[in-house]
Amino acid sequence: MGGRRHARPANADDLLSQLGRLTARVREEIEVQRARVELAEALQRGMLPATLPTAPGLRVAARYAPAGNGLDIGGDWYDGCRLSDGTLAFSVGDVQGHDVEAAAYMGQVRIVLRAVAAMGATDPGDILATANELLAATDNPLFATCLFLCFDTRTWSVRTARAGHTGAVWARADGVCGIVEHSEEEIGLPLAVMEGETYAVTEYRFTQPGALALLTDGVVEGPRFPLEEGLAAVAQVLRDGVFEDPETLADRVMEVTGRTGHTDDAAVLVLRHDGPEACQTDDAAPEGVR
Incomplete structure (x- = not known):
């Protein structure tokens, strides 16, 4: 052996x-x-768009941060365009998943929303409903949340509709700040989940200078922060910097992701507005904003 x-x-x-x-x-x-x-x-x-629409008294800035350590391709987006009635439309959204398919679907959702708006639609609820029908009719299993906002600088009125998305955050020159609130019944399902979905519209009016931030949940929610704390942190940033330029505000809002321990990609779109001169001293809160 x-x-x-x-x-x-x-x-x-x-x-x-x-x-x-x-x-x-x-x-x-x-x-x-x-x-x-x-x-x-x-x-x-x-x-993502190279430029965003502006108007006298309104300046806009946007930021995007990739997911986690930067190796994942995400589906968050921001966009803006001018509607047929002269109002400005802005949107932010978040596609399910973190891969090339999610990024490609993000581009498809943006194109559909733009196409619907180009056909003459001016109501944010109608735009989301039509886009939902088109996207739900495809065989793609993905879905997307979205906040769509229409800003009429002639009347300084804002209309918003939400498809399962985080609400916008606002701050006024008098130091008051908060979140544009919708009831549970007013928040529709994400796009492409179910045909026939409707999207309620919340309308309010700016009465003095301020700032408004549209964002995805990657900015305000993570392992270290519940959603409510993240939104409150963004409101604080807007309140403290309400007179700053939108580029600085967008950077500071995006810095909130560092506190949340964010692992998702994140998008921010900031509207810095001067408000109608005739209402500069009006202390009443914008209608619909609580």
Whole structure:
């Protein structure tokens, strides 16, 4: 009966060769990860709008942050366009999932919303309802939440509708701030979940200078923060910086993600408005905002 054969002890050359192979593998994985980051950034740059509409007395800024460590491609978006009646339309939304399919579907949702608006629709509830019908009729299993806002700078009135999305946050020059509230019945289902869904519209009017932030839940919700605390933190940022330029405000709102321990991608759109001159001293709260 022969003795057990023992493995030959590795010499220095063997160890160096093995270390070289491991180093090459690590370098290859780093390059793959770097390529994924570049792909994610390129997709977002290509799909998100290069410019956003503005008007006298209204300035707009937006920000996007990728998911987690930046390696996941997300489906959050922001957008803005001018409607046929001259009002300005803005939207933010969040597509289910974090992959190339989610990013591609995000582009599809944005195109559908723009197409509906281009056909002459001016009511945010109607725009969401029509977009929902078109998206629900496809075979894509994904869905998207969305907040759609129409801003009429002639009357300084705002109309919003929500498809399962986080509410907008606002602040006024007098230091009052809060969240644009909708009842549970007024918040419709996410887009593409069910055909025939309707979306209620909340309308209110700005009476003095202030700021309004549309955002996705990646900004205000995470392992360290419940949603309510995140929204309160954004309201505080808007209140403290209500007279600052929108670019600075957008940066500071996005910094809230650092407190939440955010692992989702995040989008922010800030409207900094001067308010109608005739109402600069009106202390009444905008109708519909509590």
